[in-house]
Amino acid sequence: MPDASSPTRLHSLEFHGPLSAARANRLVVRLAAAKPATVLDIGCGWGELLLRLVDAVPGAHGVGVDLNREDLARGRSTAAWRGLADRVQFVEESGIGTRRGPADVVLCVGSGHALTDAAPPDHLIGALRELRRLVNPGGRVLYAEGFWERPPTVLELSRMWPDAAAHDHCDLARLTDLAVEAGFRPLWVETAGPDEWEQFESGFQADVEEWLAANPQHPRAAELRHNADSHRASWLRGYRGILNMAYLTLIPVS
Numbered sequence: 001m002p003d004a005s006s007p008t009r010l011h012s013l014e015f016h017g018p019l020s021a022a023r024a025n026r027l028v029v030r031l032a033a034a035k036p037a038t039v040l041d042i043g044c045g046w047g048e049l050l051l052r053l054v055d056a057v058p059g060a061h062g063v064g065v066d067l068n069r070e071d072l073a074r075g076r077s078t079a080a081w082r083g084l085a086d087r088v089q090f091v092e093e094s095g096i097g098t099r100r101g102p103a104d105v106v107l108c109v110g111s112g113h114a115l116t117d118a119a120p121p122d123h124l125i126g127a128l129r130e131l132r133r134l135v136n137p138g139g140r141v142l143y144a145e146g147f148w149e150r151p152p153t154v155l156e157l158s159r160m161w162p163d164a165a166a167h168d169h170c171d172l173a174r175l176t177d178l179a180v181e182a183g184f185r186p187l188w189v190e191t192a193g194p195d196e197w198e199q200f201e202s203g204f205q206a207d208v209e210e211w212l213a214a215n216p217q218h219p220r221a222a223e224l225r226h227n228a229d230s231h232r233a234s235w236l237r238g239y240r241g242i243l244n245m246a247y248l249t250l251i252p253v254s
């Protein structure tokens, strides 16, 4: 019997971010071309991209690091289902100051905050320096990070998330320059499209909406409805079309 006391969590999402299957496939092909023996994923969540990359490179081994026990368990269970349990490890620990690595490919997808506790605006260079430290010579880094499509107004910031500030992100050109300053060349610069955002944001709420439809009178329904309404407002009235996600495939240089 499904437990009706709370909704499932993020089961409608393949990736925990605005990433389509088509882009993920292209990323995997590009990163696999470097023939990595080792892959490290910082802030891996359930590690879908990590699993696909290791699966695409015979003999490669991967480690995913995250603090979320439920997501790590989902990753382990998917790894076992796909016959990858002996090649991919999911570990519950912080990525900040990690002693894992260096690795041939390092993934950090929407998880820059898992690499550094530096406050904005220094968090970006802090994350990039860590990625440079963690990648082997000749390897590749995939760094997916938010950026502003245009500077947000004060009103728009007030509708995004608590204490949202202009220096939380920079623009795409500056983000890519910061990667170069940290010791990388940008192999590929690409950004999420509106469809990827709509799939992500709708999928993010879908478990809750399905549960509310099935349990409208549940004692927790009002609270969960309020949370879902707040999140949807922060997207549709706040960051939609202003915040975007860059996928930077980076080559380390000396």
Ligand SMILES: C[S@@+](CC[C@H](N)C(=O)[O-])C[C@H]1O[C@@H](n2cnc3c(N)ncnc32)[C@H](O)[C@@H]1O
Pocket (backbone or CB within 6 Å): 015, 016, 017, 042, 043, 044, 045, 046, 047, 048, 065, 066, 067, 068, 071, 093, 094, 095, 096, 108, 109, 110, 111, 113, 114, 115
């Ligand atoms: C937006 S999710 C991205 C997950 C995954 N990279 C993906 O794209 O599906 C950010 C992840 O960072 C993790 N995280 C946050 N702080 C962390 C830390 N200090 N160390 C490791 N993981 C952390 C969260 O638990 C969450 O799973």
